[in-house]
Amino acid sequence: MRDNYCGSSDHGVTRRGFLGTAATAGAAAFADMTQIDQLAHADVAKELRKDQKRVIMLWLAGGASQMETFDPKPGVATGGPFRSIQTDVPGVRISELMPKMAQRLKHTCIIRSLNTKNGDHGSGAKIMMRGRKDEANLKYPDLGAVLAKEMGRADSKVPDYVSFYTQTEGRTFAPGESGFLGSRYAPMELTKNNMPENIAKLDGITEIDHQQRADLRDLLSKKFADGRSSTTMGSHNEAYQRVRGLMASEKLFDINQESAATRAKYGPTQFAEQCLVARRLVEAGVPFVRVGRAWWDSHGQNFETHQEMVPELDHVMATLIDDLKDRGLLDDVMIITLSEFGRTPSINSSLGRDHFGNAWSTSITGGGIKGGACYGQTDPTGNTVKEGEIDAGRLFATVYKALGINPHKNYYVGSRPIPLVNPGVEEVKELVS
Amino acid sequence: MRMPGLLLMFFFAVRASGAEILPADRPIEKAVDHYVNALLKQDKIKPSPLTDDATLVRRLTLDLVGRIPTAGETEAYCSSTDPKKRFQLVDRLMESPGFIRHQVAMFDAMMVPSTSTKGTGNLREYLSKALGENRPWSQIFKELVTPDENDANQKGSGEFLRSRVVDLDRLTNEVSVAFFGVNVSCAQCHDHPLVNDWKQDHFFGMKAFFSRTIDNGGFLAEKEFGQLKFTPNKGTEKLAKPLFLSGKEITLANFREPTGDDTKKEKERLEKAKADKKPAAPPSVSARAKLVEVALQEPNGGFFSRAIVNRLWHRFTGHGLVNPLDQMHSENPPSHPELLEWLARDTASHNYDVKRLIRGIVLSDAYARSSKAPGDTPIPAQYFATARLKPLTPYQMATALKIATVDPASFGKVSGTELDAKLEGLDAAVRGFAANIAMPGDDFQIGVNEALLFSNSSKVFSEFLLDGPGTLLGRAKESTDAVQAIDLLVRSTLCRPATPEEKQLLGQYLTKRSDRPAEACRQIVWALITSSEFRFNH
Numbered sequence: 001m002r003d004n005y006c007g008s009s010d011h012g013v014t015r016r017g018f019l020g021t022a023a024t025a026g027a028a029a030f031a032d033m034t035q036i037d038q039l040a041h042a043d044v045a046k047e048l049r050k051d052q053k054r055v056i057m058l059w060l061a062g063g064a065s066q067m068e069t070f071d072p073k074p075g076v077a078t079g080g081p082f083r084s085i086q087t088d089v090p091g092v093r094i095s096e097l098m099p100k101m102a103q104r105l106k107h108t109c110i111i112r113s114l115n116t117k118n119g120d121h122g123s124g125a126k127i128m129m130r131g132r133k134d135e136a137n138l139k140y141p142d143l144g145a146v147l148a149k150e151m152g153r154a155d156s157k158v159p160d161y162v163s164f165y166t167q168t169e170g171r172t173f174a175p176g177e178s179g180f181l182g183s184r185y186a187p188m189e190l191t192k193n194n195m196p197e198n199i200a201k202l203d204g205i206t207e208i209d210h211q212q213r214a215d216l217r218d219l220l221s222k223k224f225a226d227g228r229s230s231t232t233m234g235s236h237n238e239a240y241q242r243v244r245g246l247m248a249s250e251k252l253f254d255i256n257q258e259s260a261a262t263r264a265k266y267g268p269t270q271f272a273e274q275c276l277v278a279r280r281l282v283e284a285g286v287p288f289v290r291v292g293r294a295w296w297d298s299h300g301q302n303f304e305t306h307q308e309m310v311p312e313l314d315h316v317m318a319t320l321i322d323d324l325k326d327r328g329l330l331d332d333v334m335i336i337t338l339s340e341f342g343r344t345p346s347i348n349s350s351l352g353r354d355h356f357g358n359a360w361s362t363s364i365t366g367g368g369i370k371g372g373a374c375y376g377q378t379d380p381t382g383n384t385v386k387e388g389e390i391d392a393g394r395l396f397a398t399v400y401k402a403l404g405i406n407p408h409k410n411y412y413v414g415s416r417p418i419p420l421v422n423p424g425v426e427e428v429k430e431l432v433s
Numbered sequence: 434m435r436m437p438g439l440l441l442m443f444f445f446a447v448r449a450s451g452a453e454i455l456p457a458d459r460p461i462e463k464a465v466d467h468y469v470n471a472l473l474k475q476d477k478i479k480p481s482p483l484t485d486d487a488t489l490v491r492r493l494t495l496d497l498v499g500r501i502p503t504a505g506e507t508e509a510y511c512s513s514t515d516p517k518k519r520f521q522l523v524d525r526l527m528e529s530p531g532f533i534r535h536q537v538a539m540f541d542a543m544m545v546p547s548t549s550t551k552g553t554g555n556l557r558e559y560l561s562k563a564l565g566e567n568r569p570w571s572q573i574f575k576e577l578v579t580p581d582e583n584d585a586n587q588k589g590s591g592e593f594l595r596s597r598v599v600d601l602d603r604l605t606n607e608v609s610v611a612f613f614g615v616n617v618s619c620a621q622c623h624d625h626p627l628v629n630d631w632k633q634d635h636f637f638g639m640k641a642f643f644s645r646t647i648d649n650g651g652f653l654a655e656k657e658f659g660q661l662k663f664t665p666n667k668g669t670e671k672l673a674k675p676l677f678l679s680g681k682e683i684t685l686a687n688f689r690e691p692t693g694d695d696t697k698k699e700k701e702r703l704e705k706a707k708a709d710k711k712p713a714a715p716p717s718v719s720a721r722a723k724l725v726e727v728a729l730q731e732p733n734g735g736f737f738s739r740a741i742v743n744r745l746w747h748r749f750t751g752h753g754l755v756n757p758l759d760q761m762h763s764e765n766p767p768s769h770p771e772l773l774e775w776l777a778r779d780t781a782s783h784n785y786d787v788k789r790l791i792r793g794i795v796l797s798d799a800y801a802r803s804s805k806a807p808g809d810t811p812i813p814a815q816y817f818a819t820a821r822l823k824p825l826t827p828y829q830m831a832t833a834l835k836i837a838t839v840d841p842a843s844f845g846k847v848s849g850t851e852l853d854a855k856l857e858g859l860d861a862a863v864r865g866f867a868a869n870i871a872m873p874g875d876d877f878q879i880g881v882n883e884a885l886l887f888s889n890s891s892k893v894f895s896e897f898l899l900d901g902p903g904t905l906l907g908r909a910k911e912s913t914d915a916v917q918a919i920d921l922l923v924r925s926t927l928c929r930p931a932t933p934e935e936k937q938l939l940g941q942y943l944t945k946r947s948d949r950p951a952e953a954c955r956q957i958v959w960a961l962i963t964s965s966e967f968r969f970n971h
Contacts, residue, residue, distance in 0.1 A: 135618055159881065183871040184878030198885040202894060205952075213956035214888070216942060221965040223934075227805035230822040233965050235878035240963065242881050243888045414757035414875060415765070 053367055053403040054282035054329075055147055056275070057290040058317065058337045061170040062121070062297030065343035065353050066361035066382070068095050068306035069313075071112045073382050078345045080303055089372045097310035100318035106372040107321055107330065108365040109431055113376020113388040114395065116341060119355035121297075124340035125174035131396030132422055138180060138413065143396065144288040145178035145185040146420060150405055151287035152185075154238050157245030158252065158286045163187040164194070164274045165292035174340065176290065180413050184235050187290075194270075194277055195253050199246060214244065252280045265319050272316045279323055282333050296339065300350035313337070321365060334367025334403065345382035359385045362395065368402035370433040393425040401427040454775045461779060461793020468772035469799040469817050480818035484803040486511045487929040488971065493522060493795060495825070495970045496749055498531030499538060500832040500856065504841045504924045523795055527788065529853050536564045536787075538828050539748065542872060544577075544593055544611060556596075559589030570741050570785035574612055575725045582652055582712040591653040591712070598648045605640040612728070614740030614761035615678055630678075630762050637663045638676020642683075642724040645716070650707035657699055657716040658691035675720055679733040687718045736761070738777035742790065743767075746776070749794045751821030752814040757875055768815035804971040822969040824877055827870035829970070831863035834962060837926040838897040840908045866896060879968075887963050897962060898955055909954045915943050918954065926961040 067073055072084040072095040084093040087105040094102055094110070101108065118124040127133055129142040141149070144161040152160030163176040176187030188196050201210050221237055251257055255276050266272040271293045278289040293313070298305040317335065324330045342360020343353035359378045365371070376388030390398075397407040400420055407427060410417035455464050473480055484492070490510040494502040502510075510522060526532060537560045544556060563573050580591040597604035606618040620636040644661040647654050661673040675683040691699065706713035715722075728737050739761060747753035754767040767773045780790050794800055804820040812818040825833060836859065844852060869886055871879070887893050900906035905925050912918040919939045923931035931939070939957055946953035961967060 138618075182874065182876065182878045183880040183882070186871075186880050186882060188882065196885075198882075198889040201889055202891060204894065205956075209952060209956055210888070212942075213960050216938075216956065217960040217963050219938065220935075220960055224964060224966040224971075228822060228971070229806070229811045230969075232824050232873070232877045232879060233822055233969065235880075236824075236884075236965055236968055239879050239881045239884035240888075243884045246881060246885065247889070414760060416760075 052332045053151065054286065054333045055143070055288045055367065055399075055403070056278045056282060056320070056333060056335050057143070057288070058275070058313070058335065059165075059174065059290050059292040060296050060313070060337060060339040061125075061165070061167075061174060061292050061294040063124075063339045063341045063343055063355060064296045064309075064313075064337075065298065065302060065306055066112070066359075066378075067343065067345060067353070068097055068303070068310055070094055070098075070110045070361040070363055071378060071382065072096075073345070073380065076381055078347050078381065080347070082303070082307075089374065092372075092374045095310065097306060098314040100314045104318055104321050107325070108363050108371060109369045109373040109375065110361060110363050111375045111388075111390065111395070111428075111431075112361045112378055113385040113390055114342070114357075114360045114362055114392075115385050115389045116357040116360075116392050118357045119341055121170060121173045121340055121355075124355075124357060125170075126177070127392050128338055128340050129174055129177065130179070131392050131420075134179075138418070139177065140418075141179035141181040141185060142177045143399070144176055144187055144290055145181050146400075146405075147288040147403075148178075148185040148187075149181055155245075156242065156285065158249045158281065158284050159188045159196075159246060160286070161185065161187040161288045162190065162196070162278075162281055162286055163290040163292070164190045164278070165290075165294075166191060166193065166270060166274070167292070167294040169295035170297070171292070171294070174292070180418070181411070184239075194255070194274060195250070199250050199253070201247065211244065214240065249284065252284050252286075253277055255280075262323070265323070267312075267315060267319070269312055269316075271312060272319070275316050275320050279320060283327065283329065298343065299348065299352040299354055302343065302347065302351060302353040317365075324366065330366040332367060334369060334399070335363075335365040336399065337363045359383060364399065364402070364431075368404065368433055369398075370431050373431055375428060375431055388428075390428060393421050394428060397421045397425050397427040398431050402432045454771045454778070457779060457782065460796075461776070461790065462796035462798075464775050464779070465772065465794065465797035465799050468769050468775070469797070472769060473816060473818060476816070478812055478816055478818055479807050480812070480816070481803040481805060481807045481820070483798060483801050484820065485929075488803070489519070489801055490522065491928040492801075492820070492970055493526060495829055495833070496795065497523070497526040497535065497791075498529055499535030499826075499829050500531065501836050501928055503836060503844045503852070504928070505844055506852075507924070507928050519801075520796065523792060527792060529850075531853060531856065533561065533565045535828075537561050538826070540564065542826070543744075555589045556592040557589070559587065559592070562586065562588070563590075564787075567786065567788050570780075570787050571729055571737070572785075574728075574737070578608065578612075578725050579715075579719060579722045580653060580712075594643075594646060595648055595651075595653045598643075598646055598653070601640060601643055601646075604643055604646075605636065608643070609639055609678065610759040612740060613678055613736040614743055614755070614758055615736065616759035617678070629764070633663070633665050634673070634676055635678060637661060637673035638682070639678065641673045641675040642720045644673075645720055647703075649703050649713050650710065652706070652712040654703060654706065654713040655716050655719055655721060656691075656703075658687055658689055658695055660688060660690055675723060677724070677727045677733055678736055681727055681733050683720075683723050683727060685718050685720060685723065687716065734781060735777060738781040738785070739773055741785070741787065742773060742776040742780055745787065745790055746794060749791070749800060750817055751823040752817070756815075768817075820971065822965075822971050824873040824879070824969055825870075827867035827872055828863075830870045830968070831867040832859070833967070834866070834897050835859045835863045837962060837967070838905045838958065840903050840905060841921070841925050842908060843903060866892070884963075887959075898959060900951055900955065906951070906954055906958060910951055915940055919943070919957070922954065922957055922961060926958065927964075927966055 067080055068082060072082065072093065073079040074082065074084050083096045085096045085099060085102050086093055087102040089105045092105060116124065116127060118127055130140040131143065132140060134140055144163065148160030161176065165171050171191065176189060178185040190196055217240060225233060255263055255273055258276060263276065266276045271291065274291045278291050281289050296309060320335060321330065324333050341355055341357040344356040348354060359382060376390065377386045378384065379386045400407040407421045408419050410419050412418065455467060487507055490502050490507050494500060510518060515521065537557060540560055541557050563576065576587050576590045577593040581587050582591045594604065597607060606616060609615045609617045617631060617636045617639055620631040620633055641661045645656040645659045647656065662670055663673050664670045674688065675685060703713050727733055743753050743755050743761060744758055747758055754769055754773045755761045755765060783789055799817045802820045804822055806812060806819050814821060844855065870883065898906065900910055905922065909918045909921055912921060916936055919936055920931045923929065923935060942957065943950065943953050
């Protein structure tokens with residue numbers, strides 16, 4: 001056996017072994033080469049644990065300020081007007097704009113030491129969605145697509161990956177992207193309202209005709225499939241077989257199915273309603289939901305912007321945590337807050353903060369992450385990471401590990417193994433519970 | 434010269450000796466079948482039989498002109514007893530404007546960058562002209578890599594590099610992939626771990642051909658001086674001399690850093706061109722021109738000719754002689770080395786005539802086999818014993834849907850140019866719909882979004898399932914005989930007569946819905962156009 005790709009010792013399959021297997025088993029063996037890995041790393045308990053995990057990502061588009069959220073610096077020249085408050089975790093203080101989260105921080109892990117070195121909306125968003133920069137000829141799948149592949153089931157009656165991004169600002173910077181995994185794992189994108197496109201039957205066709213024409217299609221396609229094998233054809237038939245189930249999931253997107261009391265708890269904003277839908281979706285088994293909230297790009301009037309937007313985030317996040325906890329789901333559902341970058345400690349002449357990727361914060365709650373942890377530290381001015389520096393790759397490795405997914409597991413593009421995170425990238429061990 | 438270069442040349446020299454391959458004067462299709470059948474025989478594999486006429490005419494029409502045949506075209510082909518009918522069909526399709534249009538679409542999809550800043554030209558416009566005139570592939574390569582944008586015949590060719598110049602690493606790799614079948618990006622950060630051939634020197638050596646290239650006011654330009662340096666992962670910083678993939682090192686007369694005076698002159702030259710809104714004059718020695726020269730010269734030329742052969746072979750058979758297409762290297766041998774060699778030699782010695790190569794491939798038996806496995810177990814793809822299912826491209830799919838669902842009588846008995854003109858008219862109407870369909874790539878999987886779109890979107894309903902005048906359903910409504918109607922629907926959508934089994938099944942379906950026959954026909958058409966048989970070129 002030659003050296004492994006890029007030198008990681010974690011690749012379980014030799015190239016020769018791989019080709020040999022493929023030649024014996026024929027084209028169908030190409031369907032999912034990750035199975036070979038699963039054999040190599042068989043760990044049934046972990047697989048079971050993984051199956052129940054779900055993720056809700058709150059995507060704070062445009063770049064939320066760490067100084068006005070999880071890493072306040074009151075009293076320093078650029079600290080801004082807001083105070084910090086004590087949380088329920090001894091020694092940890094967050095912005096006074098987040099009083100509700102302050103009382104629930106024991107469930108949440110804050111990471112204050114992200115250094116992603118990228119202050120550009122487009123490429124920053126891609127790095128933070130995908131955990132690394134694309135290669136010249138290789139587009140990586142984002143976190144949602146990977147979880148769709150890892151946790152979605154072929155016969156699932158719910159979507160694998162749902163992405164809400166109904167505001168227009170910055171939407172094109174951070175599209176859901178299944179990369180080399182292909183359209184099978186592409187997100188169901190909601191950009192107009194809270195109901196997905198093409199999920200409801202047209203009025204012109206009756207329920208029975210809709211169902212029976214699908215049966216007819218199935219019959220004709222089965223006949224054609226006789227004597228023919230193709231992964232692509234398999235996916236085509238699977239996609240149609242999932243349609244009826246997905247249409248039945250229409251109600252999942254309808255918050256009117258929830259009690260008035262629950263809706264009142266979340267509140268009337270669009271972001272809150274989408275988070276409630278997200279909760280309904282993960283409860284029904286959707287592996288990954290992203291809720292985009294734009295636009296945090298506060299080059300001017302940073303403090304007014306955050307005074308308006310952080311309390312909403314605080315309220316919705318706290319409600320979501322309470323709700324998941326009440327339902328006994330908090331151990332299985334992970335909530336991640338993430339942006340393309342944070343904001344500069346320095347305040348510009350328009351009283352704004354600019355793009356800043358060198359020292360910023362994120363939070364992870366539930367789903368196997370250690371609650372109450374506060375990881376990493378920035379210097380007193382917030383300009384650099386002083387301790388525990390991590391980048392997007394390590395963050396992703398930590399998320400995968402907490403969810404019970406081996407971060408070094410390989411996918412294959414042609415014969416080339418592609419690990420979920422780049423070789424040599426390890427999780428932050430102390431954050432995985 | 435470095436060791437890896439030597440190894441590489443040795444490897445290809447053995448294969449390229451020519452001593453053991455068939456004489457050059459065989460027709461391409463004969464050579465193809467000779468080698469494909471030889472491997473089948475050697476491994477005692479019985480291939481699938483040749484496919485039936487109706488499937489073949491559909492396959493050829495989709496592959497050559499990007500659409501399905503009309504019911505009339507299928508009928509004419511199937512009923513013809515002319516022993517030369519396949520040659521005639523291939524030649525007719527390849528002479529029609531649809532052939533160029535489809536060629537442009539396929540090459541454009543291969544060359545278009547995923548992100549691009551707006552330039553002054555249009556690559557598609559260039560490809561239409563170049564492929565329309567069937568320019569040699571070597572000339573197209575030359576015009577894309579060293580465009581002369583003052584030449585009206587090359588208008589738009591500069592876009593290929595210009596749209597990529599903001600990221601030279603990517604440009605280097607994409608040129609290598611497109612023209613040489615070699616993905617060198619792995620060698621960017623370290624010597625390629627799997628492939629002895631590819632060292633960091635190769636990546637940076639290839640990049641050195643492009644490192645002086647810039648975007649000068651929307652035009653591509655090349656600076657006179659400048660050297661590329663890189664720090665290998667082991668060792669200290671060094672100069673990257675232009676180095677071709679074969680290991681051939683190039684000496685440039687102007688391989689040095691500019692002096693202050695040089696820089697000043699250069700700036701004036703470039704600024705003037707920018708102000709005049711014209712492409713700047715080329716440097717005294719162009720690194721890119723050297724790349725074109727060396728890449729087409731023996732013994733380096735094999736990369737170039739094998740890559741286009743493998744790419745076209747893959748396009749028409751659904752599987753490369755080497756897979757994946759960008760991994761043509763010594764550790765990833767072809768399934769049929771002599772065939773690849775023969776075709777590469779043939780193509781190079783016939784002035785890189787892409788059209789000639791395509792014609793040869795589609796006239797072979799290997800191309801024309803049934804897509805059904807001959808026995809219970811599928812035969813591995815590299816034998817080309819059974820035709821592969823090729824998912825339709827967005828454009829093929831949209832065009833197929835349109836042709837399938839218009840009133841077949843609207844094509845009447847028209848054929849040839851008249852039919853082309855009619856189909857041209859449909860063309861514009863379908864472009865919009867194509868955006869809803871994903872472009873197939875390696876290991877392509879179709880997602881639920883497509884199935885939901887077809888199941889519930891008003892777009893699909895209003896474009897393909899209406900039953901007014903001029904539509905297939907409108908025509909079917911007029912039929913008084915159920916079997917006749919069923920045959921009409923199946924012929925128009927699946928390009929073949931209905932089987933007795935289908936007549937029975939669909940007949941029952943219609944009978945059960947005799948209270949709403951129009952709706953019943955609509956659901957049948959829906960089931961036909963969403964079926965796997967429709968979705969693939971099989």
